Amino acid sequence: MKRTAVYPGSFDPFTNGHLNIINRAMKVFDKIIVSVAHNVSKKTIFTIEERVDLIKKIFKDNPQIEVDSFHGLLVEYAKLKKTNILLRGMRSVSDFEYEMQMAIANKTLNPDLETVFMVTDSNYTYISSSLIKEIVTLGGSARHLVPEVVEKKLVQKLQKKQGDSSTHETRKQGS
Numbered sequence: 800m801k802r803t804a805v806y807p808g809s810f811d812p813f814t815n816g817h818l819n820i821i822n823r824a825m826k827v828f829d830k831i832i833v834s835v836a837h838n839v840s841k842k843t844i845f846t847i848e849e850r851v852d853l854i855k856k857i858f859k860d861n862p863q864i865e866v867d868s869f870h871g872l873l874v875e876y877a878k879l880k881k882t883n884i885l886l887r888g889m890r891s892v893s894d895f896e897y898e899m900q901m902a903i904a905n906k907t908l909n910p911d912l913e914t915v916f917m918v919t920d921s922n923y924t925y926i927s928s929s930l931i932k933e934i935v936t937l938g939g940s941a942r943h944l945v946p947e948v949v950e951k952k953l954v955q956k957l958q959k960k961q962g963d964s965s966t967h968e969t970r971k972q973g974s
């Protein structure tokens with residue numbers, strides 16, 4: 800029997816920490832569906848399409864990985880994808896409470912669903928998407944934290960955003 804897991808997340812942006820989880824999970828599962836969530840409570844820098852596109856580029860030569868996005872409940876999406884396995888990474892104790900709450904809530908919605916946790920390698924436990932965005936916004940390098948395609952796009956996007964806001968500031972001062 801083929802084992803498929805859904806790896807859901809906001810991935811804004813996708814980091815080397817996420818990559819680490821997927822690379823290790825590929826030894827456990829036959830197929831991993833990396834799925835970008837439409838998360839209404841998070842203000843994101845990349846659109847869903849941009850995030851999907853970036854992740855597709857990272858795994859373009861890998862038939863074990865499918866890249867997708869979803870709206871609504873994760874349990875419904877997993878059903879649609881004909882799997883009852885969710886994959887999540889756990890970085891530290893502080894992730895535990897949130898992850899446990901989600902896993903239990905999902906199990907309440909679908910008792911057949913299992914959440915499998917992988918502990919993030921120690922090199923990546925401090926990484927988060929927000930931290931990376933902050934580093935790049937303030938002119939730092941995220942080269943060691945994200946795949947190359949992500950870094951390029953992130954720099955383009957955040958520099959454009961900064962350029963736009965400084966033009967706006969100059970206009971405001973001039974008016």
Ligand code: COA
Nearest residue numbers: 807808809810816817836872873888901904926927928929
């Ligand atoms: N390495 C580095 N960073 C990691 C990581 C890893 N291995 N694993 C998680 N993170 C970071 C992310 O970068 C992100 O950082 P940020 O908060 O600075 O953006 C943070 O951990 C959490 O992000 P993520 O794993 O993407 O989870 P999320 O909380 O954004 O989304 C969903 C979780 C999408 C799975 C959840 O909201 C969901 O299921 N939504 C669908 C609606 C639903 O069914 N709701 C009921 C759920 S019970």
